[in-house]
Amino acid sequence: MEYHFNTLHDFMVYTKGVVYILILAILIGFVAFWSFLNGRDPDRKPE
Amino acid sequence: MSISRRRFLGWMGAAGMGVTLGRSARAAGPKTFPGYPESVGVLFDSTLCIGCRRCEAACNKVNHLPPPERPFDDLTVLEEPRRTRWDSYMVINKYYPNGRENPPAYGRMGCNHCKEPACASACFVRAFAKEPTGAVTYDETVCVGCRYCMIACPFEIPTYEYHKVLAPRISKCTLCQPRLLKGLLPGCVEACPTEALTFGKREDLIRSAHQRFRMHPGRYMEHIYGEHEMGGTNWLYLSGVPFAEIGKREDLGTRAAPEFTAGALAAVPLVVGLWPVLLTGIYAISRRKEKMADEERTAAVADAVAKTQAASDEKLSAAMEKAKKEKESAVEGAVKKALEEAEKARKAEMAEAEKTETPEAGAGEKAGKDSEEGA
C-alpha cells in the first residue's frame, strides 16, 4: 500500500492489476450472492 | 468550512483511508507523479548541430546494427527526409526553414524516452518499461508483435522488423541503457563533436537550457521541446527556428499518454460492477411481467371457466327448478289423487286404509326436502 510510485504508468499498472483481480472476484461474487438471494424464493423454478 | 473539512480529513486519516483516497484522487485529479528524480536525458541543441551524422554512426556501432546502404560519411543522405527504421534507432534530418539559399537547420528523430511512455501504456504484455535511469526499454522476450505501441507513440518512433518471419521485434533507441548501467555515455553523445548533444540529469539539462536562453538572447525559440510535451520527455530539444520546422509536432499537448486512456480504463470495473445488477434487474422485471401476464391469463381462464360454470349451474338449477316444479305438481297431483283415493278408500273400506297411506307419506316428505334445497 505504501509503495511509492514514481510514474503514473507504474501507478496504473499496479491499480489496474488490483482492479482486474477485483473484477474476477466481483463476477464470481455476483453469481454466489444471486443464488443466495434467491435461494428461498418460493416461486423459483426448480433448476 | 475549512474546519469541517479538516476534521473530515482527520477522520479519514484516523480511519486509515487517507492514503488510499489520496492516491486515487491524485491519479484522477491534480496529482502529478514526478517521475524518477535522478533520471538522465540528453539535450539536443539544434543550433549547434552541423549534420555530420557521427551520432548515427556511433548509434549503429554500439547497438550492433547492420551497416547502412550508404556510408555514414555520405552527407547527401541528409537531402532526403528519413525516419527511424528497424536498422536505425535515430536519424538526423536536414531542413531549410529559411529557404535553400540560407543555412539549414537539423533535427533529430529518435525515441524521446517519455516520462510517461505511450508505448508502455499501450503494451498489453508490459514489454516496455520506464527505467529509473530515464530510459524506456523494450523486452523482446515477451513481445507478441501487435504493434499497438507504434499506434500509440505520438512521435512515431517504434519500428518493426516486418521482413523477419519468425521473431520480428520492435526496435527503438534504448538511451544506451546497457552503457548507462556500465557508467558510459550514450553512443551518440559520446560521438558528437560539437556538443550539440549534452548528457546529464534531466533537471540539470533544463537548467542548462534556460542558461543558454539567457546567455544568447535571440538565438533560440525560448521553449524546451520535451519539457512538457506529452507529459515530458527525457530527451530535450532546443532550436533557433520553430520546432515544426525541424520535424517536431507542436500540437501534441502536455497531457501524458496514460491520461488519455485513464477514463476508458476506469469505466471497465464500473461496467462489471453495475451491469449485472442492471441486467438482472431488467430480467427480473421482464420475468415478473411475464408472471403477471401468466397470472392474468390463468385468472382470465379461471374467470371464464367460472362464468361457464355459473351459466351451466344456472341452467342446471333452472332445469332442476322446473323438474322440481313438475315433480311437485306431480307429487301434489299424486297426493291429491292419493288423498282422494284414500278418502274414497276410507269411505269405501275403513279397515284397509293403512296399506295405501305409507307410500303417500314418503312422497310428501321427499317433495318437502327438494323445495328446501332449492331455496
Next chain:
Amino acid sequence: MSSEHATAHKPVMSPFTIVAGIVLILGALVTVLRFTGGLAATTNLSDYNPWGLWIGFDLLVGVALAAGGFVTSAAVYIFGMKRYHSAVRPAILTGFLGYALVVFALHYDVGQPWRLPYPFIVQSGTTSLLFEVGACVALYLTVLFIEFTPAPLEWLGFKRVRNLVVKLTMLLTILGVILSTLHQSSLGALFLIAPSKLHPLWYSGYLPVFFFVSAIIAGLSMVIFEGGLAHKYFHDKMDETHLREKEDVAFGFAKAAAWVLAGYFSIKVIGVAVDNNWSYLATGYGAWFLVELLGFVALPCFLYAVAVRDHNMSLVKYTAGWTVLGIVVNRLNVSLVAFNWHLPSSERYFPHWMEIVISLFIVTIGVLVFRFIVTRMPIMHEHPDYHGEH
C-alpha cells in the same frame, strides 16, 4: 465442404462454389507466403502504418458485425422478448464464428502469433486497452462457444450435457452482455491514446461509446441482413416457428435499429460539438465525415423507420445491408482513412492485394462453415426431441 447438400439439386459448379474455390486457393497460397515471407512480403504495413486491413477490417469490423449474438440473446433472455426466440441460434452461431475468425485473423497480423496468450499467462499489461480487448474477446469466445454447443449436442444426441448447458443460459447471456459492452467499447478506446494521429472529427472522448452503440446497430442489422440471406438460401432448413417469427424478428429489429441509430446520430453530433470541430466539416475530411454521418447513419435510420411504418420487408432488408456497410465504413475510417491523416500521401497506407485476399479468405471460410453447420445442426429449426423447450 457441404457439397452434397449444395449440389444435390443444383448444377455441380454454382457461381458461389467457383468464387469460393478461387478465394480459398488464393488464400491458402497467401497464407503460405505470409508465414514464410513475413509481413513485409504480403502487406503494405510500414513503420508509419502499423495497422492495416487485417486490424481495420478483420478485427474491428469482424467484432462489430458479430455483435448480433449478444444483442439477440439479450433481447430474448434478458428483456424477455420471447417472440424473437427463433433468431437466437442463428445469431449466436454467427457471433461465435465471427469471433473465432477474428482470433484466427489475428494470427496473420501479429508478429508472433504463438505468443497471443502471453498477456494472460506470462506478463499482463493492465494499463493497455488492448489487454482489456484481448481478455474480453478470449472470454467471450468461450462464452459464445458454450452458448452455441446445445445445437451440436442435440445434433449428436448428447442429451444430458445439452440440458446442463441450457441451464446456464441466463448466466452466459449476462456475462456475454458484460463482455461485449467492454470489448466493443474498448475497441474504440484503443484509439484514445493517439489523439495526435486520428482526425479530430473521428477522435473523441466518446469513441468507446460510439463503438459500443454502433455495435448494437451492427448486431441488429446483421441479424436482419443474414436472416434475409438465410431465407433465400436455407429456406428448406427452417421450421414453421422460424418462418412464422422471421418477419416479426425483421420488423422488430428494424424498429430497434432505427431507434438506436437515432441515438447514435445524436451523440455523434454532440461529439462534434463538445470538441468544437465544426470548422473541420468544411474540409475534405469533413465532407467524408458528413457522408458517413448522413449517408450511413441518418439515412438508414430514416429508411428503417419508413420500412417499419409501411411494413415493407424488402426495404428493411436493403436498409440492413446498407447499415452493415455503414459500420464497415466507420471502422475503416477510424482505423485507416482518418488515421495518420497528418501524414503526406506518400506515407499513407493502402492495402496490398494479398491483404485483401486474406480478408476475403477469412470471410469465405466463415460463410462455408456457417453453411456446413446450418445444413446439419438444429439452428433454424428445432430438434424434434426438444420441441418447444427452449
